Amino acid sequence: MDRLSALLMRLDFSADTFFEGAFCGSSHFPAQPGIGHLHLVRRGPATFTHDDGTRLRVDQPALVFYPRPLAHGLDTGAGTARLLCASVRLAGGGDAVIDSLPPCLHIPLAQLPAMAGVLELLFDEAQHGGLGQKLVLNRLCDVLIVQLLRHALASKLISASRLFGLSDAALAKALAAMHDHPGRHWTVASLATLCGMSRSRFAHQFHAAIGCPPAQYLMGQRMLRAQALLQQGRLVQDVALEVGYGSQPAFTRAFRASTRLSPRDWLAQGGN
Structure with a gap:
């Protein structure tokens, strides 16, 4: 089925x-x-x-x-x-x-x-x-x-990953945690604990259900939240801290890896 x-x-x-x-x-x-x-x-x-x-x-x-x-x-x-x-x-x-x-x-x-x-x-x-x-x-x-x-x-x-991931009761708590609080310092171990699994079992089951490792999924959630905050007019340095990056350069590198643009260039091109 x-x-x-x-x-x-x-x-x-x-x-x-x-x-x-x-x-x-x-x-x-x-x-x-x-x-x-x-x-x-x-x-x-x-x-x-x-x-x-x-x-x-x-x-x-x-x-x-x-x-x-x-x-x-x-x-x-x-x-x-x-x-x-x-x-x-x-x-x-x-x-x-x-x-x-x-x-x-x-x-x-x-x-x-x-x-x-x-x-x-x-x-x-x-x-x-x-x-x-x-x-x-x-x-x-x-x-x-x-x-x-x-x-x-x-x-x-x-979002297929969110829809089907949340339908997996074993992973739902970890996914909800990343969606609701993407700026927290989540590790595979802490997410596995939320789901009552071992680290290795959680990582395997997550990849099988969602199609990517937990860290990659978390980065995607952080970038989605960052884009929403940037479109609201928030300063780049404030956005960096809110989505879990210790410095603006670290956030800019991650943002560029995700969008191929810096935050300011992304906004200048219409934020798409």
């Missing part, structure tokens, strides 16, 4: 469609424990508003997926949108896995040619389905979510 299949079976997810058709006006979806949402915008416009004030306007056919509980509003303004909406139940264990996913995935259908067959079945069932229609729609939405996650992994919208 492949890793994505094993992960989704462990999460025991299932979709429950609750609306299909023309929608005009506004609606609010509260955050409910263990519930995400999938919105298929067949025709816009539709604007999704989040509690932090951010907005996502969808004018073209697209999928909008909230993999974990997140309160959001939906408004079509003066227009009418064609929508299919489903709640997504996440019954299995794995809060850390769910938390590793982006809060919202927005992907235009034009970028999802591999899903054309499922979408055609979904639209046809929504319009012409007979007995058992809701069950068929729910199962097709399940397939759509699997394909959506497959696309997000292939497009690197989701």
Whole structure:
């Protein structure tokens, strides 16, 4: 069994469609424990508003997926949108896995040619389905979510190492520690202790699951945090200390090894 299949079976997810058709006006979806949402915008416009004030306007056919509980509003303004909406139940264990996913995935259908067959079945069932229609729609939405996650992994919208690493209960504590506190002086021995393993067993299992040694993974997390801090306008010397380097030159060398640019040159080129 492949890793994505094993992960989704462990999460025991299932979709429950609750609306299909023309929608005009506004609606609010509260955050409910263990519930995400999938919105298929067949025709816009539709604007999704989040509690932090951010907005996502969808004018073209697209999928909008909230993999974990997140309160959001939906408004079509003066227009009418064609929508299919489903709640997504996440019954299995794995809060850390769910938390590793982006809060919202927005992907235009034009970028999802591999899903054309499922979408055609979904639209046809929504319009012409007979007995058992809701069950068929729910199962097709399940397939759509699997394909959506497959696309997000292939497009690197989701970190495969973090997603699958956190799904490995034996490594989850070490990965969470590096994600949450990349500036600490983590060693293979201290990370192994967090996981209740010997140093050699932890190093072997980590490399097998994640695809690189723990030290390399930690450096990657430090560089991601450093880039975020630099984009916030933090001074290079302060960033160096926060992400675990004793001096600015040591940090600059590590940053250049990762990006082929110094921190200042990286910012000057747009921080990409």
